[in-house]
Amino acid sequence: MLKNKKILIGISGGIAAYKIVDVVSRLRQSNAIVKVIMTEHSKNFIHPLTFQTISGNKVANDLFSEITSFYGKVEHISLSDWPDLFLIAPATANIIGKVANGIADDLLSTVIIATKVKTVFAPSMNVKMYENVIVQQNIAKLKELGYFFIRPDKGHLACGYEGLGRLPQPKVIVDYVKVLSNYSYDLTNTKILVTAGATREYWDEVRCITNDSSGKMGYAIAQSAAIRGAKVTLISGQTSLSNPKGVDVKQVISAKEMYDAVMQYNKDSDIIIMTAAVADYKFAEQIKGKMKKKNKISVKLVSTIDTLKKLGSIKRQGQILVGFAAEMEHLKKYAMIKMQEKNLDMIIANDISIAGQDNTSFTIFSKTVKNSFVNIPKFQAANLILDEIKNLNV
Numbered sequence: 001m002l003k004n005k006k007i008l009i010g011i012s013g014g015i016a017a018y019k020i021v022d023v024v025s026r027l028r029q030s031n032a033i034v035k036v037i038m039t040e041h042s043k044n045f046i047h048p049l050t051f052q053t054i055s056g057n058k059v060a061n062d063l064f065s066e067i068t069s070f071y072g073k074v075e076h077i078s079l080s081d082w083p084d085l086f087l088i089a090p091a092t093a094n095i096i097g098k099v100a101n102g103i104a105d106d107l108l109s110t111v112i113i114a115t116k117v118k119t120v121f122a123p124s125m126n127v128k129m130y131e132n133v134i135v136q137q138n139i140a141k142l143k144e145l146g147y148f149f150i151r152p153d154k155g156h157l158a159c160g161y162e163g164l165g166r167l168p169q170p171k172v173i174v175d176y177v178k179v180l181s182n183y184s185y186d187l188t189n190t191k192i193l194v195t196a197g198a199t200r201e202y203w204d205e206v207r208c209i210t211n212d213s214s215g216k217m218g219y220a221i222a223q224s225a226a227i228r229g230a231k232v233t234l235i236s237g238q239t240s241l242s243n244p245k246g247v248d249v250k251q252v253i254s255a256k257e258m259y260d261a262v263m264q265y266n267k268d269s270d271i272i273i274m275t276a277a278v279a280d281y282k283f284a285e286q287i288k289g290k291m292k293k294k295n296k297i298s299v300k301l302v303s304t305i306d307t308l309k310k311l312g313s314i315k316r317q318g319q320i321l322v323g324f325a326a327e328m329e330h331l332k333k334y335a336m337i338k339m340q341e342k343n344l345d346m347i348i349a350n351d352i353s354i355a356g357q358d359n360t361s362f363t364i365f366s367k368t369v370k371n372s373f374v375n376i377p378k379f380q381a382a383n384l385i386l387d388e389i390k391n392l393n394v
């Protein structure tokens, strides 16, 4: 998603400036071309040489330097014309305030005022600064004007406070850059329900049946949809993943809990994407405590409730229901049967042999679409799937 994308990063004088080294590194590893502008104050937190080395480009800082660009334009104009996406991270209260009020008194603020490319701010500051009415008014004004924002996280702040103001993790910032350099808020006003992860059916209080699902595909879909402006609820079984940003996450354990949660949210959802690996069987009887070891034991399994089938039977007009089929053979045949049996609008047939990894190979089937993709990152796959869903005519 970032191959040959030109990403300009503005670094202002916040304590989280060091985290952007990892952001730049990740962007480069995704084959983006990165240039960095630093404010004078940001140089107190990290040396420009670090960004010069990691980005592979000279760091720009001085509005009145002698450097003229390749195109013969003055630097702030050539930089403002250069990128596909402009990320300001960390964005201080100061730079946000300056841009909101049209102030262009150094290279970074001047390039932001001069540019017409998509500009994304990642604010990071002390919670009292972030919640200050003036800062909030400046953010609201910039959002209204079409600037994009990555909301800070809540948590421990460098100043010793707890609250909103932490810069999100580098991976999350890179996810935003990936999506926003390719899309705008094209899913605004869409309510999406996603299920992900593995359910667990307990036999006694410590042993269970589960499966190998990592949850990565569903989490990538939930995260991407939220960045693209959708209101997303994620019902998640077990995973080792962090909650996607801006997504309402409900944790469940068993297939029955997954069913109950889906039934609670499905009526209000425009699109339902069921990526969770729900156990097909549960123990007929559950044992209290921990079963003692015996030489031989037999257990009876019974079917769990089929949430996808139920959803297909109660699907309302205009609602889109998407399922996944993880198969080892006869991918197309089984996927088509599942799509018909469960009244799905689309099914994504997965090659189960590479399950759990960061890349995936899959085929998207609907009444009108058959599109195959081989070995692509799950985050990119998530966005391709959302594109196909958006284009569905139901």
Ligand SMILES: Cc1cc2nc3c(=O)[nH]c(=O)nc-3n(C[C@H](O)[C@H](O)[C@H](O)COP(=O)(O)O)c2cc1C
Pocket (backbone or CB within 6 Å): 011, 012, 013, 014, 015, 016, 039, 040, 041, 042, 091, 092, 093, 094, 095, 124, 125, 126, 129
């Ligand atoms: C140790 C230290 C940490 C700071 N951290 C932040 C911060 O995280 N966020 C912020 O908005 N300002 C922070 N500031 C204040 C800014 O550095 C200050 O407002 C400065 O004028 C910002 O200039 P710039 O936006 O041109 O880089 C910090 C200041 C100091 C001394």
